[in-house]
Amino acid sequence: MPKMLATVVDNLVSRPATRPHPYQRREAFVRARGRIIFDISRCVFCGACALRCPAGAIRVNRAERELVFMPFQCIVCGACVEGCRRGCAQIIPQYHSPAYSKPEEYYRAPLPVREDDQL
């Protein structure tokens, strides 16, 4: 009984062992694999990242100059980052926010202006 009482008192005066996520964020560890982002201004829509992705989390439409990323399908393996020679796929040490749905992220580059569009 005295031992249990000591445990109860200890638990009452000690700080909680967990954080109130997502209200209080923890600093990411060095080289943490948080999530993937794309710098679409450098993308040539070659599709190499989509071919390497084991989770099928990337779709590339070269004609429309569009890259679709499914963050909730991504396992943050980094294969797209290694496979992108343009350096547009990057891992950042920030975790994705919790969400009620699983939206896709659309990255679009402006279509090149054709000569007949300028007339």
Ligand code: SF4
């Ligand atoms: S992100 Fe990189 S690998 Fe993927 S389509 Fe763009 S240039 Fe190609």
Ligand code: SF4
């Ligand atoms: S990190 Fe891995 S799973 Fe995520 S998009 Fe890139 S290749 Fe696919």
